[in-house]
Amino acid sequence: MTQARALFAERGFAGTSIRAIATGASVDPALVHHYFGNKDDLFLAAMAIKVDPRQEMAPVIAGGADAAGENLMWVVVKVWGDAEIRLSLLGVARGVFEPDGQQMIKDGFLGMVLGPLGKGLDLDEPERRMALVASQMFGLVILRYVLEVEPLASMSEELLVATFAPSLQRYFTGDLPN
Amino acid sequence: MTQARALFAERGFAGTSIRAIATGASVDPALVHHYFGNKDDLFLAAMAIKVDPRQEMAPVIAGGADAAGENLMWVVVKVWGDAEIRLSLLGVARGVFEPDGQQMIKDGFLGMVLGPLGKGLDLDEPERRMALVASQMFGLVILRYVLEVEPLASMSEELLVATFAPSLQRYFTGDLPN
Numbered sequence: 001m002t003q004a005r006a007l008f009a010e011r012g013f014a015g016t017s018i019r020a021i022a023t024g025a026s027v028d029p030a031l032v033h034h035y036f037g038n039k040d041d042l043f044l045a046a047m048a049i050k051v052d053p054r055q056e057m058a059p060v061i062a063g064g065a066d067a068a069g070e071n072l073m074w075v076v077v078k079v080w081g082d083a084e085i086r087l088s089l090l091g092v093a094r095g096v097f098e099p100d101g102q103q104m105i106k107d108g109f110l111g112m113v114l115g116p117l118g119k120g121l122d123l124d125e126p127e128r129r130m131a132l133v134a135s136q137m138f139g140l141v142i143l144r145y146v147l148e149v150e151p152l153a154s155m156s157e158e159l160l161v162a163t164f165a166p167s168l169q170r171y172f173t174g175d176l177p178n
Numbered sequence: 179m180t181q182a183r184a185l186f187a188e189r190g191f192a193g194t195s196i197r198a199i200a201t202g203a204s205v206d207p208a209l210v211h212h213y214f215g216n217k218d219d220l221f222l223a224a225m226a227i228k229v230d231p232r233q234e235m236a237p238v239i240a241g242g243a244d245a246a247g248e249n250l251m252w253v254v255v256k257v258w259g260d261a262e263i264r265l266s267l268l269g270v271a272r273g274v275f276e277p278d279g280q281q282m283i284k285d286g287f288l289g290m291v292l293g294p295l296g297k298g299l300d301l302d303e304p305e306r307r308m309a310l311v312a313s314q315m316f317g318l319v320i321l322r323y324v325l326e327v328e329p330l331a332s333m334s335e336e337l338l339v340a341t342f343a344p345s346l347q348r349y350f351t352g353d354l355p356n
Contacts, residue, residue, distance in 0.1 A: 090275075093275075094275045096274075096320060096324060096325065097268075097271075097272050097324065102324070102325055105325060106325060106327065110327065127328065127329060128329050131321060131327050131328070131329060131330045132330075132341065134317070134321055134327065135314070135317040135318045135320075135321040135322075135330065136313065136314055136317055136345070137317065138316070138317035138320050138321060139312070139313040139314055139315065139316035139317025139318065139320070140313045140317065142274060142313075142316050142317070142320075143309060143312055143313045143316060144313075146274060146275065146280070147274065147280055147283060147284060149284065149288065149309050149312065150305065150309070151305060151306050151309060152309045152310075152313065159355060159356070162355035163310065163354060163355055164313075166348070167314070167345045167348070170344070170345070176341060177337060177340035177341055178337070
């Protein structure tokens, strides 16, 4: 896994194949597939991320675009409220100022979380809308869970959802300027 | 200045006095006052920040709370659009995952930028409203200027302001849940 992580960091998600990871570890690619599943699964395992974004996004997609602001906020507070998951996500977030780390965040967060969400919700202009959603989520996570700025840090989950859901909802389905 | 920066990093803004900095540099405190002004001025000089937040916030305060969303967005795109200023701000932003750096961001950004703005605009619940404003500004800066996520990274300043001003305006003056 250390070697897989190094390869992902060096070449990015798109530039890393299961075959290359298997070769580097001197094992058969079929064995990697058997034990870790597809490349998304392998990425999550290599980065030691304690949450499966596909599983978390499924109910948000199922809830539809008109409820996505509130539903996504509940996922954010649930996932980031779990200390073990939070630590694993912070490990990735720390890379935000390093070129390798930035690629991981783009691949992992945008590629595995927001990309499929925008597609699953069948949004118009999914790239633009999901970038706006991401901008509010990133900032919220940094203020509440990293900098622990009050009163955000100790705000109840219910109030946090009620506060931010309208902003996210506008980015998901509102009229945007051109 | 290296020594002043080290003191600010070690003790935070509140815990650092001009007297302590002068003593550390073996000069008279009056001399430090004479050359650098007050503690805010000294902090900006020590951190090599190429922009004076008090000067940038003045027109936003003068424009009043009802126009603060749009006016603040224009400051954000102007300040972060300047390569030299951006580099100096990124130097501070990098500290977001380090305890010392976090204190600098809280002191510098929240203490010198957002605190006076909330007070100057005479907001109700200034602490809560400014934390919400900060959460959107932080995330936008990271997505557009650090991760350079498209289409945010190459969006025109006009479109960026039109897109985010309504979110900021709601945080400044909108009805918030309780």
